Amino acid sequence: MTTPPPKKMRINVKNRSIVWKFFKGKIDPSMEYVDCPSCGKRLKYLGTTSGLKNHIENMHGKEIEEIIQKERTVTSSDEKSIEEANRELAKSFATGLIPFRFAENPEFQKFLEKIPDDYVLPNAMKLRALIDETASNYVSKVKKQLEPIGKYTLLSDGYSDRKKDFHFYSAHVSYIDASFKRKITFLALRAVKKGDSASIGEAVCDILNEFGLEFSNCSTLTADAGSPLVSLADRHQIDRIHCSCHVLNLIITDFAKIKEVNKIQMHVQNFARFLSRHKELKSNLKAMSSAKGINVPLPLPIAPTRWGGISILLCQYLAHHESAKNLADFQHLLLKSSEIEQVKELSIILKPIHDAIIRMERDSSFASEIIPTLIFLESITLKSNASLARKLTALVRKRLDACMSNHRLLCTMLCDHRYAYVKKWIEPLEWKDVEDWAETYDQGPPTVINAQRSRVDDENIDAFLNSSLASDSIVQNDIKSEFVRYCALLTTNRPTCSSPLDFWKTQSSNFERLSVIALELLASPASSSVSERTFSRCSDFVRQRKRNRAKLETLNNLLTVSELAKI
Known part of the structure; x- marks a missing residue:
C-alpha cells in the first residue's frame, strides 16, 4: 500500500512566526544551512525563511496545523481571561461607587504595568498603612525642599460641614525658588476646635512647624474675606490679599x-x-x-x-x-x-x-x-x-x-514690569507713593561704595582732563537709587517678556535690592483657588460618613499622597 503524501499547509504571511515556533526559535541569519527538527533534512537558509516555509508546508502540514490550533486555544483563553477580568473590574467600580475616570488614573495604570505574577492584593488595613507611610515620606521630602526659602505666601481656606459641627483648614505655601520659578506646595489639612482665628492660628502654626517653617517668615496670607482669616492676618501683622476669584x-x-x-x-x-x-x-x-x-x-x-x-x-x-x-x-x-x-x-x-x-x-x-x-x-x-x-x-x-x-497689591504691581510706572493703572495715585510703601520691604542696609579719588596731578594734561570722572563722594547703593534706575529702564526700553519672573531672572544682578523685594511680592498668586480645588477633592469623601468612617488624618494623608504623585 502506498503511503499518502503529507498534507500541505499554506502559511499566511501574518503567521510567519509559526516558522520560528516549528524551528524552536529564531535562527542566526549568518547560518548557511539548518536541520529540520522533525525529519532532520538539511535545508538552505542564508537568512531567508522562504526555503524553510516551503519545506514545512510540503512535508509537515499536520504538525503546523497542531501549532496553529494550539495558538488559537491560547488566544481564546486569553480573550476569555481579559473579558472576565474587565467584568470583575466593572463590578468593583459599581459596588465601590468609584468614578469611571479612575480607569484612566495614571497611578492606577502604572500599578497594572508593574504588578508581578505572584502579587497578592493588600487588605484595607495594609493599604491605609501604605498611605500613611507614603505621606510621611512626602513630609520629609517637602521639608527638605523648603529649607532654603525665606519669605513665603500662605494660601488657606476653611471647610465646615452643613451642621457646622466640625471645621478644618488647608495650608499651601507659595514661594520663588533659586531658578526664579514659583512653586505652590500643599502642606496639610488640620481640624480646628472652633472656626475662630485663635484656633485657626494654632492649626496653621502646627502645620508650618511640621514642615520646618516659621509663621514670622510668612509675607502675606491669600484667602477669601472670611472674618477669622482676616483676624488671623491682623494678629500676626502680615499682609493680606483678598482672593481675586472671591472678589x-x-x-x-x-x-x-x-x-x-x-x-x-x-x-x-x-x-x-x-x-x-x-x-x-x-x-x-x-x-x-x-x-x-x-x-x-x-x-x-x-x-x-x-x-x-x-x-x-x-x-x-x-x-x-x-x-x-x-x-x-x-x-x-x-x-x-x-x-x-x-x-x-x-x-x-x-x-x-x-x-x-x-x-x-x-x-x-x-x-x-x-x-x-x-x-x-x-x-x-x-x-x-x-x-x-x-x-x-x-x-x-x-x-x-x-x-x-491695599498697599501690598500696589507694591506688587511696582515689581511687575508690565505695570510699573504706567500712570493709568493706579490713577489717581502716584508711583512715587508706591515707591515709599515698597521701601518697607527693603530689609538690608545700604551698600556703601567709597569712591574717593586720589589727588589729581594738575601738571599732567591727561589726568587733569579726566579728573571729573572721579568723585569725592561716598556712593550708597540703596533702594531709592535702584528705583531711579528701574524707572529709567521701564520708561525708555520696557522689556516685552510676559512673565515678571523672567524679567527679574535677567535683571536681578542690576537691581540687587529691588529683585529681593520682587521675589517676595511676586510669590503671591492672584487667588487661593488651589485651596478650593483641595476641598472639591475631599468634600464628598468627608460628607459620606455612613460609607466610610475615615478620620481627618486619613484624609490628610490621602491628599498628601495625591500631591506627592505630582512631584
Whole structure:
C-alpha cells in the first residue's frame, strides 16, 4: 500500500512566526544551512525563511496545523481571561461607587504595568498603612525642599460641614525658588476646635512647624474675606490679599441681589432644579440639543460656592432653550420673550467677569494682575448698552477701590514690569507713593561704595582732563537709587517678556535690592483657588460618613499622597 503524501499547509504571511515556533526559535541569519527538527533534512537558509516555509508546508502540514490550533486555544483563553477580568473590574467600580475616570488614573495604570505574577492584593488595613507611610515620606521630602526659602505666601481656606459641627483648614505655601520659578506646595489639612482665628492660628502654626517653617517668615496670607482669616492676618501683622476669584464672585453675587437680576436667576434655577429631578427629561433634552450640534452641558443646579455660578447657568440655559421649547414637560417653565432678552443681556455682561475668574484661578497668575483686571472689567462694562450695565459698573468700581487701598497689591504691581510706572493703572495715585510703601520691604542696609579719588596731578594734561570722572563722594547703593534706575529702564526700553519672573531672572544682578523685594511680592498668586480645588477633592469623601468612617488624618494623608504623585 502506498503511503499518502503529507498534507500541505499554506502559511499566511501574518503567521510567519509559526516558522520560528516549528524551528524552536529564531535562527542566526549568518547560518548557511539548518536541520529540520522533525525529519532532520538539511535545508538552505542564508537568512531567508522562504526555503524553510516551503519545506514545512510540503512535508509537515499536520504538525503546523497542531501549532496553529494550539495558538488559537491560547488566544481564546486569553480573550476569555481579559473579558472576565474587565467584568470583575466593572463590578468593583459599581459596588465601590468609584468614578469611571479612575480607569484612566495614571497611578492606577502604572500599578497594572508593574504588578508581578505572584502579587497578592493588600487588605484595607495594609493599604491605609501604605498611605500613611507614603505621606510621611512626602513630609520629609517637602521639608527638605523648603529649607532654603525665606519669605513665603500662605494660601488657606476653611471647610465646615452643613451642621457646622466640625471645621478644618488647608495650608499651601507659595514661594520663588533659586531658578526664579514659583512653586505652590500643599502642606496639610488640620481640624480646628472652633472656626475662630485663635484656633485657626494654632492649626496653621502646627502645620508650618511640621514642615520646618516659621509663621514670622510668612509675607502675606491669600484667602477669601472670611472674618477669622482676616483676624488671623491682623494678629500676626502680615499682609493680606483678598482672593481675586472671591472678589469677582462677590461682584456677581451682589449683582444678583438686584431685583430684576434676582427674578431671572430664580426662573433659571427653577428650570435647573426641575431638570435635575427627571432623568428621562435630561436624556431627551440632551439628545435634541446634540442633534442641533449643541454640546454645552445641561443647565443643572450649581453649588452656591461655585465661583461665577449664575453666569455659567445663564449660558447653559440659553444654549438649550430652543430644544426645551419642543418638550411638553418644560412648557410651564418657559420664559417670556422679554425675559429671554434679559437672560441674553445678563449672560453677555457677566461673561467678561466669568472669563476673568477662569484666568485668575490659574496657579500661574500673579497678585499684580488683580487691579488691572478690575480696571479692564470696569472699562468693558462701561461700553455696554445693557440696561443694568451701570449698576454692574458701580459694583466693579466698589471692589476696585477696595483693592486700590491695599498697599501690598500696589507694591506688587511696582515689581511687575508690565505695570510699573504706567500712570493709568493706579490713577489717581502716584508711583512715587508706591515707591515709599515698597521701601518697607527693603530689609538690608545700604551698600556703601567709597569712591574717593586720589589727588589729581594738575601738571599732567591727561589726568587733569579726566579728573571729573572721579568723585569725592561716598556712593550708597540703596533702594531709592535702584528705583531711579528701574524707572529709567521701564520708561525708555520696557522689556516685552510676559512673565515678571523672567524679567527679574535677567535683571536681578542690576537691581540687587529691588529683585529681593520682587521675589517676595511676586510669590503671591492672584487667588487661593488651589485651596478650593483641595476641598472639591475631599468634600464628598468627608460628607459620606455612613460609607466610610475615615478620620481627618486619613484624609490628610490621602491628599498628601495625591500631591506627592505630582512631584
